[in-house]
Amino acid sequence: MTVCFPHQLPVCRVVAEPVEFGAARYILGAFMTPDYAHFGERLLSSCRAHSLPLALLEVPSVHRSISPRGSPDLCYTKANVVSFLLNRYRRPILYLDSDCVVVQRPDRVDRLLAEGVDFAVFNWLAEEHTEAYVPFELALRQGQQTRMSGKRFYCFHHSIDYLSHTQLLCSGAVQFYNTTEPARRLLTQWQQAIEQFPLSADDHCLDFAFNNYPQDAPPLKANWWDKSYARCAWWIYARPVIDHPQIPGKEERFVRIDQLDGKRQYYFEQLQRKTIQPVFPKDCLIDTQTGWLLRHRNGNLDPVRQITVPLWLSTTEDHPQGSR
Secondary structure, rough: OOOOOOOOOOOOOEEEEOOOOOOOOEEEEEEOOOHHHHHHHHHHHHHHHHHOEEEEEEEOOOOOOOOOOOOOOHHHHHHHHHHHHHHHHHOOOEEEEEOEEEEEOOOOOHHHHHHOOOEEEEHHHHHOOOOEEEEOOOOEEEOOOOOOOOOOOOEEEEEOOOHHHHHHHHEEEEEEOEEEEEEHHHHHHHHHHHHHHOOOOHHHHHHHHHHHHOOOOOOOOOOEHHHHHHEEEOOOOOOOEEOOOOOOOOOOOOOOOEEEEOOOOOHHHHHHOOOOOOOOOEEEEOOOOOOEEEEEEOOEEEEEEEEOOOOOOOEEEOOOOOOO
């Protein structure tokens, strides 16, 4: 397959442009469709609060690797947008999904630059604790009345229980790309994977690109975010630096990546089973109001123990909510 990359990037408008970015060591970059404008404005406000240079673009659509309802136009992939930003600003790019929020200044990026890192992303396989917890609504009785609990309780939802520091299984809401040849090569590989698997999710295509990075290409120096730099609302025990305040909806319509010429999204035989205990027992409810872990027995919720770690429920504030 012949890949023409990078593609042009027709935009509706430039919502925000870094001003006098000549002294900036890197640029934050994001793009959004018009129906995500309120998220983009929230991201822009959070970047301004920390004096961070943000390039925010409005585009008519996103590629269907981002949303199955998106366009087949390969201009609007994340890989192409990042490449466009690298070419436009000639600076390393910290890419963020437009529905993210910067909660603290991302100082780790300066360390990545000092260490000559080409690429960084959150890797589920490199993180010891990936347990995700989601709200669980209960009917609570008060005297003769019953009311719903709202988002007071959380329960275990899922985790990745395998480890590898060389294989990638990513969440791509926050990514770093240097101006180096290996970073650009990875972007090209990612764009090519999106073309090869047109109905698959872009995160899975990035896994495929990284885990099959060509041996004859310039060596790629990668680094993995901890949860704080790509913190999702289901990681209620992680203090955010860059946050995704919403819990992602379940998307069933992407097609899994099959192998291509013997290459796979990732190589299961290279993974190691985790033995670490979860932050909270998986069979317990987390009561964020009282700070107790509860277990369902015989129709009752019995207290197990008090929670000993802070819970970060308000993802746009710089202090824990409901912590005990």
